[in-house]
Amino acid sequence: MRTTKLFIVQLLAIAMLPGMNGSYVLADEQGNSAPSYYPSDFQKKGIVRTINAGQKQLIIDGLSYHYQVDLQVHSPTQKYGTVYSLKEGQIIGFSYKEDLNGKRIITEIWVIPNTEYQGG
Template identity: 30%
Template sequence: MMKFAKICKCLKRYLVPLLLLVGMASAEDIAQQNIVAESLPAYYPAQFEQVRVINTINTGKNFLEADALHFSIWNNAKVHLLKTEFGNLVDLKPGMVIGFTIKKFGDTSYINEIWELPEEMAPPLQ
């Protein structure tokens, strides 16, 4: 019984503060992302349907791979960059963080609008 009491005391002394620190770090990350999101250009929406990191992009075939998922890009997709309201698919590069919306045309879903995002807004690695 004495060992159990020592273990509980040890857990209370070391584990609980550690868990609190981890929780605070997560809250700080969320707060940091909110600060970054609030500093986006006025032509950016308040939220993005999806946020991903580009692995590869093929502008000739209107195809994008992000976070190991494959997406088709609509021919008339709008591209918005941090420094200019309108850009082109060729402005997008592997490693960029993007937010985007998807629309369904017929039986196929396409990305129809893309926003370049700051690196701080990258989703957590899975």
């Protein structure tokens, strides 16, 4: 148990060294690689291709999704952020719903570190 905790502390220290370009791995004793406020799985994953703040629209892997102004965006370093913290090219996990007209509306986003993306 003590060895496991020491390894985790060392892993976190190495992963958060300057110059890592914000890409790092968080781990707990069970080997989970996400903060406690992240779900164990996402409804959908993809890469943000376009952000159109004027129309409250994101293009994710070629599909159009809309969002509300109060959309919650989570990252490994920030539990509660806004859509303005997103950048094109970021990998995200997200939840969405469809309205009666088939319009896809994102309800929540979690930023996924590039090293953890496996498609999907």
